[in-house]
Amino acid sequence: MPAFSDDRLRITYQLTCMPGEDPEAKARDIAFEQTVELPPAIVPPEIAARMVGRVDTLDPLGGSRWQAVISYDRVTVGIEVPQVVNLLFGNISMKSGILLTGISWQTPLLERLGGPAYGIDGVRGLCGIAERRPLVCTALKPVGLSAAELADLCFRFALGGIDIIKDDHNLGDQESARFRERVARCQDAVARANAQTGSTSVYFPNLANGSPAVTEQVELARAAGCRGVMVSPLIVGLDTMRWIARTTRLAVLAHPSMSG
Template sequence: MDRFAVTYRLAAGTPAEAEELAAAIALEDTVEIPRDVVPKGYVEDVVLGRVLGLEQVGDSVWHARIGYHVDAVGRELPQLVNVILGNASILRGVRAIDLAPDAALRERFPGARFGAEGLRALTGRKTGGYLCPVVKPQGSSSETLARFCYLTARAGADIVKEDHGLANQDAAPFRERVAIAAEAVARANAERADAGDSTRALYFASIGGHGDQVRDLACYARDAGAGGVLLMPGLFGFDAMNRLAQDAEFDLPVMAHPSHLGPYVLSPDQGYGHGMLFGQMMRLAGADISVFPNHGGRFGFSPEECAEIASACRSGAGIGRAILPSPGGGMSPDRLPDMRTQYGADCVYLLGGSLLRQGEEVGAAIKACRAALDGDD
């Protein structure tokens, strides 16, 4: 019987404790009843999670591989997330570190609509990394933010991404801001085309508002001329992102931001592995680009954890199309050559506050960053 498998890192002192914890996960994430009262037949044979393997990998550290049948999931993403790490997230010493999908799971959850290959077509950038300035800070007027959009897009940025802190504040209300910014990027793209540039910038609007407004705001951004949207699954839920990605009437790429997701990865004994959350789970939920904090910035991710994320975004073993990793978090232009060495061409390179120091000369900084990504000194 085919099953998809989730590998968990377990903190357990003895083999018996590890076996007990693995069995508890299989129960808690499916039937959630004592083992001795699990009904015989279909429930026990199909619905109940099954421990497929248990291996000690360190001192009091184990890897448990647990198989789940798609019948325990149904066809909605929230229940799939519930099976992967539902009640098990409340058990001490349980961390989900890998998802191995089967054919049934791939069929029901196709992943990203565009992915890495689709972003190449949308931007026209056939080779090289993507340069992505971040539009900020909150408190600025819509006109000020749009001016930054224009200057960076005109200079050759590939993706002009709003900061996740831009929501629907009075200083720059969502609908006003998005309309002005989209027009500014469209004007920059027209000037680039007139100058013979075959690439174009995509403006990604940050979706704020209430949970029941996500689709309406995303569609407004699309109609206003945005080239994509930024969404925070840690605030709105993975399903909100997945619904956009699978919506036949919404045909824009989605960038996922890690806000509010830190507690899921910062403990070695709980939550998710870095690659699983920011790579596999983002792909599963339909993100085309996954933002995460690069090592050496304001946050504490290690080079190994960042490499794990990038690998999970690109792996052929993942759900659906490969997606683009997007490291950021306090990066400056002088970091780009080293980042290019680590992440390569299929990557969206975020630059935020460091560009604001350039003021009206930010276009020159964008061109220098483009040269750094292309390897021209």
């Protein structure tokens, strides 16, 4: 997508039209549905001019398919992840023949939302690795083992040279290995192994709660000495992941559960 000089967010959709369906009307419907969500006739003109999405381009892709680029004013975008998701594909997720194929992020929006707090070089640093070699990561499982058994696995993984040992995403706060005990024991096991080997394996517990339990889990993980955590953003919440990444100094490993 070409560069633009303004700060509108541009979203590309692939439209598949039913027989008799007008691609222009379909694109315009998206622009209204994702912003003012009102019939055009009753939208105040100054609101319509600024807030309704603008269909910048509409091009045939062959057959019944079209590509529409719709741009949105920064006020409608806001700076909250949930609202950005609403704007991208919220209500129209319930309509047919609409595929989101591209997002042209403007730099100011990216800066306000924030990206990775560490990035791959930062994570290498957490693991005490100076050279640019691949990192070795494993998942701690299966569910059903006790906290002590999982910690024993952690110890052996760390002795064996695994860089990142992460909870499996199905480890929550089950009675077989409660979060508090599991995190304390596993982090301790990794620290003991590191003391033996002189390396710096890290353990990332899985955070599987919403507000405010997730903030308690963050504090437990930090208090135990963990340097990072795992989150399934599509289950726990995209903005919760953003908050952890931006404010806690914990590295965040995202899991694709429920991402379809």
